[in-house]
Amino acid sequence: MQSLLITPKDGAELELLSALLARLNIATTIIEEDDKEDIGLGILLQEANRNEQVSRESIFKALGRS
Known part of the structure; x- marks a missing residue:
């Protein structure tokens, strides 16, 4: 089943929504x-592409290292 994620704007709204859903x-x-992070x-x-191989040199170049 799908889920719903709600982010209340403050603590009071969190309490109100929690009470409503409990009821x-x-x-x-x-x-x-x-x-959440x-x-x-x-x-x-x-979602990452695991099929594509990346060289060690290109990784270090992207990180700004030689």
């Missing part, structure tokens, strides 16, 4: 900002 018997999970990084890694 509607909708399961919720609170995730921290770090967790980890999820985004995981999505990028899944």
Whole structure:
């Protein structure tokens, strides 16, 4: 099943939404900002092209090293 991610603007809105969803018997999970970043990084890694080989020289060049 799909999920819905809602970012409230402040603590009061978070409490209001949490109370509403609890009253509607909708399961919720609170995730921290770090967790959202980890999820985004995981999505990028899944979408990465793993078939293309990159040379060591091009990596060091991109990093600004010789």
